Amino acid sequence: MAITDWPAAERPREKLLQRGPAALSDAELLAIFLRTGVPGKSAVDLARELLDQHRGLGNLLAADQTSFCRSHGLGSAKYAQLQAVLEMSRRHLRENLDRGDAITSPSLTRDYLQARLSNYPHEVFACLFLDNRHRVIEYEELFRGTIDGASVHPREVVKRALQHNAAALILAHNHPSGVAEPSEADHAITLRLKNALALVDIRLLDHMIVGHGEVTSLSERGAI
Numbered sequence: 001m002a003i004t005d006w007p008a009a010e011r012p013r014e015k016l017l018q019r020g021p022a023a024l025s026d027a028e029l030l031a032i033f034l035r036t037g038v039p040g041k042s043a044v045d046l047a048r049e050l051l052d053q054h055r056g057l058g059n060l061l062a063a064d065q066t067s068f069c070r071s072h073g074l075g076s077a078k079y080a081q082l083q084a085v086l087e088m089s090r091r092h093l094r095e096n097l098d099r100g101d102a103i104t105s106p107s108l109t110r111d112y113l114q115a116r117l118s119n120y121p122h123e124v125f126a127c128l129f130l131d132n133r134h135r136v137i138e139y140e141e142l143f144r145g146t147i148d149g150a151s152v153h154p155r156e157v158v159k160r161a162l163q164h165n166a167a168a169l170i171l172a173h174n175h176p177s178g179v180a181e182p183s184e185a186d187h188a189i190t191l192r193l194k195n196a197l198a199l200v201d202i203r204l205l206d207h208m209i210v211g212h213g214e215v216t217s218l219s220e221r222g223a224i
Helices: 012-019 026-034 043-054 057-062 065-070 076-099 106-117 154-163 184-198
Strands: 124-130 136-144 168-174 203-210 215-217
Touching: 012 026, 026 043, 026 057, 026 076, 043 057, 065 076, 076 106, 076 136, 106 124, 106 136, 106 168, 106 203, 106 215, 124 154, 136 154, 154 168, 154 184, 168 184, 184 203
Parallel strands: 168 203
Antiparallel strands: 124 136, 124 168, 203 215
8 A cells, every 4th residue: 555545644744744753663754765665665664674674774874875775775866865864964963062062062962973973883983172161163083993993092182182272072982883881991091081181281071982872971970
């Protein structure tokens, strides 16, 4: 049965307009993005198949172009459309963060870092450089590694902080495993960076570990 033959309250687009996007399942949201299905499958059926194939929405959104376009019903045009949507989301979160500050808006900081880092298949170490009122000066991804970790160089972090005339920093990196539990190595590099930054009077405010759907703050755990 085509989606147009469904009761209005069950159609993804109408459901979103009536109840808001949070009321929709991953498959229903993806169906709205797809717009149409393929012969023998509605957009929702195709969406469910794609989610099963990629083992979840996060993996589908993080897929590279080759992997994405290999899926039935998808192609380079849909890939470009998806990348545009994701980038608009990141820019929207950054604009919201720029209007506030990283301390009084911790949820915005978490959302922004998760949008930037959670879908990488390898580890990425980033910094939010802040002014003396803790407003964002710049976000930079400084180090990249394999799925097992990234080499972080304190001298480079201090150098970039001084170049930005930053008064404070928030560090962040992702765990490609999806588990946001900090490791012993995470604690060790946090302490090294805190001490290195303190030598030039720059405060380390937090180190956030980004997983799939969760962000862990070392500051909230009393580790900074």
